[in-house]
Amino acid sequence: MTTILRPRITEKAGIMSETQNVYTFEVAKNSTKDTIAKEIKTLYKVTPTKVRIVNLPARKVFVRGNKGVQSAIKKALVYLKKGDKINLA
Template sequence: MLAETNTYVFEADARVGKTEIRKAIVELYDVHPLKVNITNVPAKTIISKKGVKGVRPGKKKAIVYLKKGDKIDTL
């Protein structure tokens, strides 16, 4: 599990960058990340059961690495 390696994955808006994600983690969880990696998840074209086409918007996944001993309480 990623929590055992002090690695957490968050879904972020497609317009934010690493520094904004880092600041949000510090504000929300009061921990300082060692490293933040981001990956783009592209938009997908979807077709409903009735044949109507649509687009599911793209997003980013943020992978946050914490120092040993730091922890984010999820639930």
């Protein structure tokens, strides 16, 4: 089972990847820092120095007048070794 679901492409994530060499990914709920680091190594062939995890709660939303809930997600901030880059395009 893969722990990395998809990269999070946002304006803030783009700025962080250019300036601080930090990449953001959506990950599975049961993933840990170790499993994320191992999968980043195998998928992108770079060495992460640090992995931080953020659990974002579910949010109430209104879509075309209807109430709904946007699911909670877990995201990982992956710090890379200086000189390493990930091409997400």
